[in-house]
Amino acid sequence: MKIQEADAKSLLLAQGLPVPAWAVAHTPAQARAAAERILLAGAGSVVIKAQVLVGGRGKAGGVKLASSTDEAERVARAIIGMDIKGITVRKVLVAAAADIAREYYMSAVVDRAARRILLMGSAEGGVEIEQVAVDHPEAIIRHHADPLLGLLDFQAREFAFAMGLAGHLKAAVAIAKGLVRTMLAYDADLVEINPLAIVRETDAAGAAVERLVCLDAKVTLDDSALPRHPELEALRDPDEEDPADREAREGGLTFIKLDGTIGCMVNGAGLAMTTMDLVKRAGGEPANFLDIGGGARAEKVAEAMRIILADPKVGAILVNIFGGITRGDEVALGLIEARAQQTRDVPMVVRIVGTNAAEAAELLEQAHFATAASLDEAAAKAVAASRGTAA
């Protein structure tokens, strides 16, 4: 699960990492009030950042500076409601604009190949790390945490020195260890600080000081671990989850809405992806990914059908079930029930093989469903049926 920058910063702060203060504003007036507080506290200007769960906010015009309350309100008005990669911006983060001396990159990720937590760092911060990896792979420092003991102090020190942060060693070690601690505390897949920055500040006595701080934060949480962190469920952003995705998730189905016209209902994730691929290969476009899971009963099948049909673009439905734990006749009964309730007439092509396939075939034939023997044939029939509807 992706969470917003402001929420990611809250998690880092709770783990003791240095994150400069911020406020979240849902309206231009709120942004103005936040900017006023920050400017009165002595900041020369504020930064206003769109809160969306897609990358490339800066390039899209979603990150702007403002040096007065009027300007802050004007900038917030421009950003709130803006469309960034198909997502409407509904809130902004407001913070004091930092006086940046140098930018770095630091992250902790789950390294699938090494099966360990990987700490990555670079002295080229503030830019996309994927681009650094392509242009200057040698500029990325990599250290693995111990699989049983976590990140040890000496590992964090080696990492900090390799990043060129000797001048801020204590802070850099604390941040590196903090990233791994944050990851373990919340079961995150990724904890990323970009930029991690040395900023110039003025201390209480008016003297200039430099400090290492987290200016941005990105955290993604492991969906498999959410059941043991019920408090993190509140960080799921309802503004950015498709209502159909949410309904499916609450019904125990794995559903991802796509742009096409052919609804897909499949058991098993790999087979569901394959079914989408074969729809595309047959000249159509899949409307969704949907895995009904193993052992699905009739009610779950009917629920899945309701979710697919709720998408007005769907012009045909392809059902592909390879029964192992899942019983073909249960799925057939669910389909028959769903069709009895369905409010619009969408052609359906059904393929059921494996456990109780013969019983399923009999039920489907009595109910006059269009069926297919092979997956390729099913995909071709569904694409043809969708064209018939469109014509």
Next chain:
Amino acid sequence: MSILVGPETRLLVQGITGREGDFHSRSMREYGTLIVAGVTPGKGGQTALDGSVPVFDTVSDAIRETGANTSCIFVPAGGAPDAVMEAATAGIATIFCITEGIPALDMIPAVEMVRRAGARLIGPNCPGATSPGSAKVGIIPGSVHRTGGVGVVSRSGTLTYEAVQAMTDADVGQSTCIGIGGDPIVGTTFLDILELFAADDQTDAIVLIGEIGGVAEEAAAAWAAEHLADIPKVAFIAGRTAPEGKRMGHAGAIISGGAGTAASKVDALEAAGFLVAGSPTELPGLLRDAGYRG
């Protein structure tokens, strides 16, 4: 011979008294697998499968009393990593973890404990393995198989059944079929399985079924180019139409930062001499095209 499971398998089922454990244990035994023990903490001294299999409190007890050498885990996600570590520490050589939905970070210490014990872990979130005509461990329906010389390795469950059924329908039999699991962190990789197949005298051809996410297919392709140059190799990759940044059901099936795409995997496999199918139904034909005569 086959790999990982066979006539030498003496199976222990962890979680045998649960609904899933009971159902699949019956199916495994029906296929010919020798089930020697079950483990459910607190139910030691009882029996499972209608009185025919003794149940023990611990894996150590089960090994001492029955000589179990392989384990199949049906324990829920909260306890599964612990079950894996218990099996490895007690001395089980081959551990299959079927459980789905284990948090990724829980598997890091579990995989390390397995490595230190010198054991092998398949999964988690995997369907297990079948050596047709001999034994199966896990949940793959026995009916899809036929005995032969093709080694099949996959990250999926039902997609594997689909592919294997297509092969069986075309009279192309299998030496062993293995699902390594759809999670980001799994105990055994594609490459590990290719090494086992390379050393197996019954395996004369390879089918690799991958999907988006990670770079395990690319790593396996590079190894196969060097070490499996002379045998027929065929592959299928699921997820050509998957959008970036979305987890496609399997926790590990996600394209992130432009890495882990189907195109990258197809390119790597083709460069390594694999014929890549556009549909699972094309796999048996491509095996023949690649020279498989089994």
